[in-house]
Amino acid sequence: MAKDNAPSSPSQQRMENIVSLAKRRGFVFPSSEIYGGLNGCWDYGPLGVELKRNVKDAWYESMVRHRDDIVPVDCAILMNRRVWQASGHEKCFTDPMVDCRECKRRFRADKVRMHYLVVDGKPVWHHAYEGDDPAGFDDISKSVRKSYDHLRNAHKADFDAGKATDLDCLVSQVPEGHARICPECGGELTEARLFNLMFKTFVGPAEDSAAMTYLRPETAQGIFVNFLSVLNSSRIKVPFGIAQIGKAFRNEITPRNFTFRTREFEQMEIEFFCKPGTDDQWYRHWVEVRKRWYLDLGMRPENVRFREHAPEELAHYARGCTDVEYKFPFGWGELEGIANRTDYDLRAHAEACGKDLSYFDDETKERFVPFVIEPSAGADRSTLAFLCDAYCEDEAPDEKGNPQPRTVLKFHPRLAPIKAAVFPLVRKDGMPEKAGAIYESLRKRMAAFYDDKGAVGRRYRRQDEAGTPFCITVDGQTMQDDTVTVRDRDAMTQQRVPAEGILRFLSDAMGL
RNA sequence: GCGGGUGUAGCUCAGUGGUAGAGCGUCACGUUGCCAACGUGAAUGUCGUGGGUUCAAGUCCCAUCACCCGCUCCA
Secondary structure, three states, rough: OEEEOOOOOOHHHHHHHHHHHHHHOEEEOOOOOOHOOOOEEEEEEEHHHHHHHHHHHHHHHHHHHHOOEEEEOOOEOOOOHHHHHHHHHHHHHHHEEEOOOOOOOOOEEHHEEEEEEEEOEEEEEEEEEEOOOHHHHHOOOOHHHHHHHHHHHHHHHHOOOOOOEEEEEEEHHHOOOOEEEOOOOOOOEOOOEEOOOOOOOOOOOOOOOOHHHOOOOHHHHHHHHHHHHHHHOOOOOOOOOEEEEEEEEOOOOOEEEEOOEEEEEEEEEEEEEEOOOOOOHHHHHHHHHHHHHHOOOOOHHHEEEEOOOOOOOOOOOOOOOEEEEEOOOOOOEEEEEEEEEOOHHHHHHHHHOOOOOEEEEOOOEEOOOOEEEEEEEHHHHHHHHHHHEEEEEEEEEOOOOOOEEEEEEEOOOOOOOOEEEEEEEEEEEOOOHHHHHHHHHHOOOEEEEEEEOOOOOHHHHHHHHHOOOOOEEHHHHHHOOEEEEEEOEEEEEEEEEEEHHHHHHHHHHOOO
16 A cells, blocks of 8 residues: 555455455465456465355255255256346346446436427437436426426427427437436436346357357356256155255456455355245245354354345345345445245246246145245355454464464354364474374364474464364373373363374364 | 556565665474474565666556456346
């Protein structure tokens, strides 16, 4: 940072420190960095891969393996283009935008309207307002209304003669020669530009439009289009869910905030199919289940909130939606959306593909199109949230007893990339050999790490930065009675444990 | 996409047109028996990238890329 810049806030500094640690210790790197990187893309390094995999595994274990009403799928990222036409993505995932050249505000071109008085084909008066309904013009301010009425009266004869007229249209449909102005400041607006949020791609070597499709912008549609196949092949009955973890791609206008908003990201989604009428109850069930998941993995309750959308906030297909939000250093951000999508998706696909996607309940002899509850979580966002939540700067005494700053990642053991590190206290008297043997036995059962370089205090601190919950040290006493010390990451306390029982001890301590 | 800021060693950052720097980290050897120890030595740079001005550019100019902040957007 240049010295003439305003000092960054503590939370900004905290985020910078987290990003710096992530890169330094091999959690996350900028994508294709040696070529200058690529906007909105990040790579996971050795520790980051383990962390993110642990997040995904924790999700898969508790959402799929530990339940008898959820089955998994793993769909292709490339799907028939008609999927995206039926789901509405092709139409709705492209937003035309306009920018104000004066105040630099940006608007959706389908949310700004212009109203003109046109005389002899020339606009003599104009007004801009936000909204997508011409009726919005009725709500304009009194002073604007006055000038409008005044001019309209002045041109009354022209109106009567049909030479003058009112024109109200979206800013994206303004005719040639008519001003487009900012509804906020009155400045000149740019032409409407299309922002396509889906990545186009071509299936087959010839780039003709017939083979054009998109990288999927969400994994959910893969689940809906496999609804029949899963139903027919797995003997599962409603209510049940289909789960999927996979990559999705969105050409975000502004990737921002480290791995929070990226153009390529991984989702962990469930579509839970239930009978209409039971959807509210299942919706509440899933909000509870997902809440418990985050808290059980150690996320600090004060940093998580569950925000239920107001009715006017809901997407057109949704009957209810709760966002799981995390308090990142850069502000509250959405980790997951739990939505009641009604029967919107299955109906849309049934209509588009011509197949019956309804369900017949053998017990009640009823046929219905299931309602869908969708807990849709971001794997990268959750991983980032767990990383931010674990990040701590505290103090540890040095060898003289003076407090020194310490950086430690207090991961839940389940999420820690490395579960245990094994050290010889010094590199002599057979300690490296003994420690090496313990390491070899541990690594078959858990992610373990061996280090014999430098002072042991430094090795402890290194493991603190990686978030390793326990460090095992072989010392002189080990050679006497075959016990080792186990050092706790958070409390920095030690206890002696028989080397023989170290695996059992660690498993119990970590609840694994 | 707009505006502002920043890109120099693995990290954090100095660097005033004239030989590329510091601290930390890394590696080696020695010392070291429990929390970022000490000593000695070593490696590390197309100064984001590409052009231009100049006898001479990390430094000035243009372009471009990336990241950060604000706007905007966010199924």
